[in-house]
Amino acid sequence: MRNKERRIIEKYSKDYLFYTSKDTQRILGSIISKIRIERFDERKKKWEKKDWVYDASSDFVKNPSLIFGKFIPESLVDGEEKENKDKYLYLVIKEFERIKNDYVPTLLKRIKKTIKEDFEKNGFVIQDFSLALSWRLVIGLGASHPQETSMTLHHIYGIPYIPGSAIKGVTRHWAVLRFAEELAKKNNLGIEKAIEEVSKKLENGDESLSLFLDTISFQDLIKIFGTQKEEGKVIFFDAYPDENIELKIDIMNPHYPDYYGGDKPPTDWQNPVPIKFLTIEKTKFQFYLASRDKDLLTKAENLLKDALKNFGIGAKTSLGYGVFEEV
Amino acid sequence: MFKKIKLFFIIAETPLHPGSGGELGLVDLPIQRERYTDFPKIEASGLKGCIREAFESQLTLDKQNKQYRLLNNEVIGCLKKEFKNIEEIWREKKNGKEVENTDRDGNKLILYQQAINNIFGPEDGEAHAGALAFTDARILLFPVKSLKGVFAWITCPMVLERFKEDLRLAREIPNELNIDFSTLENTLPQQTNICIESKVVLEEYTFEVRESETTSKIAEFLSEKIFPDTNTNAPYKFWRKKLEKDLVILSNDDFTQFVKTSTEIITRTKIDNKTGTVASGALWTEEYLPQDTILYSLAMASPVRVEKEEAKGVLKGNTPEEEAKKVLEFFESGCPEVLQIGGNQTIGKGLVRIQIFK
Numbered sequence: 202m203r204n205k206e207r208r209i210i211e212k213y214s215k216d217y218l219f220y221t222s223k224d225t226q227r228i229l230g231s232i233i234s235k236i237r238i239e240r241f242d243e244r245k246k247k248w249e250k251k252d253w254v255y256d257a258s259s260d261f262v263k264n265p266s267l268i269f270g271k272f273i274p275e276s277l278v279d280g281e282e283k284e285n286k287d288k289y290l291y292l293v294i295k296e297f298e299r300i301k302n303d304y305v306p307t308l309l310k311r312i313k314k315t316i317k318e319d320f321e322k323n324g325f326v327i328q329d330f331s332l333a334l335s336w337r338l339v340i341g342l343g344a345s346h347p348q349e350t351s352m353t354l355h356h357i358y359g360i361p362y363i364p365g366s367a368i369k370g371v372t373r374h375w376a377v378l379r380f381a382e383e384l385a386k387k388n389n390l391g392i393e394k395a396i397e398e399v400s401k402k403l404e405n406g407d408e409s410l411s412l413f414l415d416t417i418s419f420q421d422l423i424k425i426f427g428t429q430k431e432e433g434k435v436i437f438f439d440a441y442p443d444e445n446i447e448l449k450i451d452i453m454n455p456h457y458p459d460y461y462g463g464d465k466p467p468t469d470w471q472n473p474v475p476i477k478f479l480t481i482e483k484t485k486f487q488f489y490l491a492s493r494d495k496d497l498l499t500k501a502e503n504l505l506k507d508a509l510k511n512f513g514i515g516a517k518t519s520l521g522y523g524v525f526e527e528v
Numbered sequence: 529m530f531k532k533i534k535l536f537f538i539i540a541e542t543p544l545h546p547g548s549g550g551e552l553g554l555v556d557l558p559i560q561r562e563r564y565t566d567f568p569k570i571e572a573s574g575l576k577g578c579i580r581e582a583f584e585s586q587l588t589l590d591k592q593n594k595q596y597r598l599l600n601n602e603v604i605g606c607l608k609k610e611f612k613n614i615e616e617i618w619r620e621k622k623n624g625k626e627v628e629n630t631d632r633d634g635n636k637l638i639l640y641q642q643a644i645n646n647i648f649g650p651e652d653g654e655a656h657a658g659a660l661a662f663t664d665a666r667i668l669l670f671p672v673k674s675l676k677g678v679f680a681w682i683t684c685p686m687v688l689e690r691f692k693e694d695l696r697l698a699r700e701i702p703n704e705l706n707i708d709f710s711t712l713e714n715t716l717p718q719q720t721n722i723c724i725e726s727k728v729v730l731e732e733y734t735f736e737v738r739e740s741e742t743t744s745k746i747a748e749f750l751s752e753k754i755f756p757d758t759n760t761n762a763p764y765k766f767w768r769k770k771l772e773k774d775l776v777i778l779s780n781d782d783f784t785q786f787v788k789t790s791t792e793i794i795t796r797t798k799i800d801n802k803t804g805t806v807a808s809g810a811l812w813t814e815e816y817l818p819q820d821t822i823l824y825s826l827a828m829a830s831p832v833r834v835e836k837e838e839a840k841g842v843l844k845g846n847t848p849e850e851e852a853k854k855v856l857e858f859f860e861s862g863c864p865e866v867l868q869i870g871g872n873q874t875i876g877k878g879l880v881r882i883q884i885f886k
Contacts, residue, residue: 224734228675228724261721264673271732272675304678307766314763315541319866320879322601324585344795356543356792356818357671357679365875366796377801393802400801427874438876439542489876493585 205241207248210234217274229272232259233292255292262299266359269293269479273347286348287450287477294448294479304358306444309487316438316489325436325491328502331443332488332509332525337451337480339523340367342516350478361448361481362441367514368488368505369437373426375508377403380419383412406430417500424494425501435501436491443485451480485528530661530828531852533698534860535885537754538570538665538823538869542879543792543816545871546570555793556812557871562664566788567687568817570665570869575825579662579859580648582867587640595636606861607640611842614640621838642841646832647855656833659843659855665825666690669750669775670787671818675729677722679820680774682730684783685709688746694826700885704749707742713779715740717747720773728776731790737776747775753885754822767820792816816877824885829855860884 211217211234219229238252255274257263276285313329321327340363341353355362381395388395402410402419406428410419427433456473459465490505492498508514513523546569548560562569586604590597598604598615607614618629618637629637645651649658668691669681688709695702716723718739727734751771755764778786798810817823831851832840843858845851863882870878 221732222734224727225729225732228727228729228734232675232724259676261676262678263675264678267673267675267729267731300678307763311541311763311767315866315879315881319864319881320868322599322603322864323582323867324588324599356816357673357820359673359678364794365877366794366872369875370799374799374801374804381801396802433874436874436876 206251207239207241209237209239211237211253216278217276219272219274221272225272229274233257233272233274235274235276253288255288257292257296260299262303263296264359265293265297265300266354266356268296269354269359270346270351289348290450290477290479294450297446297448300358300360301444301446305360305442305446308358308360309441309444312441312489313487316491320491324493326493326495326498328490328498330488330502330506331485331528332506333485333528334481334483335521335524335526337449337482337522338363338484338515339451339478339480339517340364340515342478350476352479360442361446362439363486363514365437365439368440369426369433371512371514372437372501372505372508373403375512376414376422376426376504378512379414379507380410380412380422383414384410387412404428415503417504421497421500425497425504434492434494434497437501437505438489438491440486440488442481443487446484447482449480449482451478452476453478480522486525530830531849532829532856534827534829534856535695535698535700535824536827537668537881537883537885538575538825539754539881539883540817540819540821540823540879541866541881542877543794543819544570544821544869544878544880545814545816546574546869547871554813555815557814559791559815559817562666565686566784567667568670568787568791568821568823569667570823570825572662572664572825575665575869576648576660576662578867578869579863580644582864583644583648583862586862586864589635593636594634596638596641598638598640603862603864607858610857610861611643614638614643614842618642618841621836639841642839643843643858646834646840646843647858656835659830659832659852660859661828661830663694663826663828665823666694667787667821668824669754669771669822670783670790671820672730672786672790674722674774676724677774680716680722680728680730680776681771681820681822682776682778682783682786684778684780685712686780687783688712688777691824694824695885698826698885702749704745707746709777712740712743712746712777714738714777715743716776717744717773721770722774722776730776730786735776735778735782743775743777744772746777747772750775754883756883756886790818792818814872827856827859829853829859831855 217235219226236254236256239248240251242249317327341351344351377400381399385392385395406423408420412419425435452475454473454475455461457467457471458474459471460467509525515523546560560569560571586599587596616639618639619626620629647660669683671679672682674680692705714737716737722728728737751768755768794814797806800807829852831848832843843854845854866881868878869880
């Protein structure tokens with residue numbers, strides 16, 4: 202018989218350890234186990250260790266944010282430490298499947314009702330649309346996290362989302378770049394200089410620029426984003442993934458770690474150290490914008506859609522991450 | 529003196545930042561807290577301002593007729609049932625002659641605006657106090673991540689005791705809360721979904737807990753009042769059921785620790801348009817009350833405080849009590865279900881649901 206395989210639960214606290222208080226450690230040890238996978242070697246006539254995984258025996262919904270960010274076990278077996286991270290990320294992804302069908306759909310319904318039905322009654326016009334990721338998205342990669350690479354998750358529900366501040370920020374950045382292009386063309390300026398002028402005038406609410414991008418004027422931009430003196434006239438809400446969220450493990454692989462560490466030249470004898478992180482793949486997101494001014498709202502929506510489709514949001518946009526397309 | 533008092537809940541639908549300005553702490557922009565307990569709160573003045581704004585935002589200017597109108601929707605519909613003429617033009621006697629009241633640009637004001645001035649206090653013109661006052665919004669339930677069941681609502685004996693006293697002020701004395709809460713430390717409702725072998729794991733801490741019938745009753749009572757079972761609140765069925773089961777009464781000290789350390793801290797940056805990376809020095813942290821935090825406040829009404837009887841407009845009543853009652857009615861039926869409180873409105877923060885205690 203080929204591929205004879207068996208799974209053995211490694212005894213907790215001998216092979217892996219959670220770094221939390223004693224009673225929390227005990228509970229975690231009882232619901233998350235480390236499983237050794239052994240295969241029978243026909244030639245040697247004995248069982249040999251082939252792989253290992255983390256598995257949660259319990260079937261209840263856990264908080265993904267706690268599992269991902271706070272309860273991270275360390276393997277105590279020699280040589281396994283480096284493998285630890287992606288093994289654990291697989292568990293996070295598996296656990297995420299549970300909340301996906303339970304909390305996420307009801308939460309999305311509630312957000313929709315709050316913004317589209319109830320908040321709208323305060324004299325706001327609401328615009329909603331959904332776009333899908335053309336590939337992957339990672340937000341909050343650089344935030345502090347025990348495993349080096351993080352991801353922004355909802356504070357209570359632990360599901361990934363795009364913060365309204367990021368959405369507003371990227372729309373604004375995109376607008377500055379496009380208007381600077383126009384200004385550079387018009388006044389025969391260098392692009393760097395044009396960016397500086399546009400962003401300075403936008404910041405100070407200086408309306409002296411007479412620039413247009415399709416139907417959007419520079420004065421519209423000032424109204425949309427606001428200045429220190431006056432609040433912006435458009436609200437950019439957090440965007441949530443539609444029910445079907447796909448999480449994937451990704452890798453970045455800096456080839457000259459000592460060089461990037463800042464103290465050595467990039468030499469061929471340095472070993473690449475793969476760093477694993479979580480991304481969201483091919484998922485649909487629901488965006489909401491609100492304003493009392495319907496005209497400005499449409500303009501902001503167009504800018505945002507353009508930014509999401511052409512520029513992208515989150516980390517690694519220059520590698521095609523965080524770029525959206527029409528559903 | 530306040531003649532009529534009503535309690536209402538404030539449910540955070542998005543993270544809430546009732547800011548206290550800068551502080552020399554770890555967080556650059558912390559939230560408001562009670563001086564003596566360190567519990568989060570919303571300052572009454574800020575709350576009142578936001579509610580007034582929500583009322584004022586019901587107006588649109590009809591440019592053709594140079595006259596204000598009310599946005600035609602359910603909120604105003606409710607008001608119109610009680611106060612029929614609120615859309616009529618507001619006339620006042622000046623030098624013995626009756627004249628139409630207008631704003632600076634000559635647009636005609638309507639009785640609705642007069643009622644707002646009487647209720648919240650005038651913004652200009654003859655000074656008098658408003659007829660409606662609010663207390664600081666106090667914390668009732670605070671959501672905390674739970675290893676099992678995603679999150680739990682926590683509260684403590686002190687918070688429940690204050691809540692009971694405030695309900696008493698509003699002359700609502702529920703039998704369900706006539707309990708000595710101090711014996712309920714570390715209890716939760718029966719058949720809860722968050723317990724693992726008689727323990728709960730909240731954030732990284734584990735608490736030994738026991739199920740209690742009394743706590744079940746408290747949870748049911750709160751859930752019924754905060755997420756009432758009406759058609760308009762259909763998506764809340766899930767949260768109503770959750771609150772019935774996943775409430776934990778912690779000790780006063782443990783509760784204080786959580787509201788101090790488990791608020792949402794968001795790191796924000798500013799992107800340098802030229803480099804596309806974080807602008808130097810532009811990295812700051814903001815503190816928020818998480819989504820699903822539940823606070824409450826009291827709305828306290830007195831008779832309208834203007835000298836002339838005719839200036840009372842639609843709120844005019846035969847007795848001071850009746851007038852105060854009308855003031856509260858105006859607030860209750862005219863207040864939108866969802867409004868915005870606190871900082872960072874333009875990035876979608878501070879949407880709260882107002883649920884009046886019934």
